[in-house]
Amino acid sequence: MKKLKGLIWVPVSCMLVLFITGCNVDKDSVKEEITGKTKQSAEVVTIENEGMTIEYEDAPTKAITVNQHVTEIMLALGLEDSMVGTAYLDDVIYEPLQEAYNKVPVLAEGYPSKEQVIAAEADFIYGGWTSAFNEKNIASREELQDLKIDTYLQSSSVKVAPTIDDVYTDIRNIAKIFRVEERGEELISHINRDIDEISEKIPKIEKPLxxxxxxxxxxxxxxxxxxxxxxxxxxxxxxxxxxxxxxxxxxxxxxxxxxxxxxxxxxxxxxxxxxxxxxxxxxxxxxxxxxxxxxxxxxxxxxxxxxxxxxxxxxxxxxxxxxxxxxxx
The missing domain is CATH 3.40.50.1980 (Nitrogenase molybdenum iron protein domain)
Structure with a gap:
């Protein structure tokens, strides 16, 4: 915890932490869910994402995440074994996810180059901000698609006035792409429970601050x-x-x-x-x-x-x- 005069920044202790650290869900069951659904995956998953339509015949197995918040979504879904790289942290990784994060190679402090992505044999890139997908950083989404690398851009980070439901849509889309829909719904449920508990403590005031x-x-x-x-x-x-x-x-x-x-x-x-x-x-x-x-x-x-x-x-x-x-x- 950080303390400075007039400042407040404290860690949250909540149901989400218990969920992530495995107190509520057996992490091995996540791997079984991925493996089982991938084997029987005759169904093609189609995702509409920021002007692109992408079809996934199978769950990606060599994913790269760029930008911290999307990295943490992948790790919270138990998908570290489906990742070949990550990049671009804003600060320290969320503590309950540190162990999972340590299993994933860090490709770059900022955005990795297109060459690094190719060398990692990536089949999927999950970007948090629009800046991930341009010629100055990795490459355009169209160019990556030509290289047989699928992409997903966090819609809730792009649109104006995003809601919690927009964030949940992104989580559900990633869970669907990786065939871990149940894990996605459990994650959302735990976040909602924590939000409800905190919201109950907000005082009723006449004029908002x-x-x-x-x-x-x-x-x-x-x-x-x-x-x-x-x-x-x-x-x-x-x-x-x-x-x-x-x-x-x-x-x-x-x-x-x-x-x-x-x-x-x-x-x-x-x-x-x-x-x-x-x-x-x-x-x-x-x-x-x-x-x-x-x-x-x-x-x-x-x-x-x-x-x-x-x-x-x-x-x-x-x-x-x-x-x-x-x-x-």
């Missing part, structure tokens, strides 16, 4: 607008002050931030700039330091890996609820 998401910026502020962080803030009973902008992210002026007067600032934790550095910037900036959130040192640290559209929805929600309403914990 005004919240700014601070990703980065010096002359301007780069903030979440209608991406999944906005969904999480709403679930926590608060209001994203830039949730009216119809896009996933936006660059806004400091003056606009000051005018909208955030009471709490959610600081996104990832990358080379530390949380401490981000908060020090907010405290010393002539404009942003005048906001109620900074004046009262109301900062909540949210790891990008938890805030993304993956298996850690309940963890992210709990971090926000504890930060917004410390009196209920």
């Amino acid at each position: 005004d919240v700014l998401v601070f990703d980065s910026g010096e002359t301007e502020v780069y903030t979440a607008t209608q991406n999944f962080m906005n969904t999480l803030i709403t679930m926590a009973g608060a209001k994203n002050i830039f949730g009216d902008i119809e896009d996933n992210w936006a660059t806004v002026s400091k003056e606009d931030v000051v005018e909208r007067s955030p009471e709490v600032i959610v600081v996104i934790d990832y990358g080379s700039t530390t949380v401490e550095e981000k908060i020090e910037f907010l405290k010393t900036d002539p404009a942003l330091s005048q906001t109620p959130a900074v004046q009262n040192e109301r900062f909540v640290v949210l790891p990008l890996s938890a805030a993304s559209e993956g298996v850690r929805i309940a963890e992210a929600l709990e971090i926000l609820v504890k930060g917004f309403y410390p009196e209920v914990y």
Whole structure:
């Protein structure tokens, strides 16, 4: 657990952790489910995904994941033995998944090259962000398809104003592709139970807290607008002050931030700039330091890996609820 003055970031202890670590499900049963369904898999699985239609005659056996939240989905589904590589973490892997993660070769700190993907003999690439599939990084999805490498792009990470059901659709699609549908439904059920338990602790208040998401910026502020962080803030009973902008992210002026007067600032934790550095910037900036959130040192640290559209929805929600309403914990 990290502790800084005015910050809250705590690990969640929940049904999902028990599920992942095998207290509720025998991991060997997952392998049997994959093997059994693959052997009898005369049925072709067809998936519509972000403008592409892909048919899977068999479950992939040499998958590569790029971007942390989709890597964690694969591992939570017990699919590490179907992976030949992974890449691009935002921070440390989700602790209950560490053992499974250690079994998978790490191909690159960022995105792997097309040559690395080919050398790994990959038959499937699961990308979390659109940036995974372009010529600057791995390759376009069309080019990879020509190389007999199927792909899946996390739809809930691409669309504007994604819901929890959109995340669950992605989980279900991956579970279907790998023929582990039962495991997918169990995973979703455990996430839902954790969310319900946390939601019960949210107090009823007349006016929702005004919240700014601070990703980065010096002359301007780069903030979440209608991406999944906005969904999480709403679930926590608060209001994203830039949730009216119809896009996933936006660059806004400091003056606009000051005018909208955030009471709490959610600081996104990832990358080379530390949380401490981000908060020090907010405290010393002539404009942003005048906001109620900074004046009262109301900062909540949210790891990008938890805030993304993956298996850690309940963890992210709990971090926000504890930060917004410390009196209920």
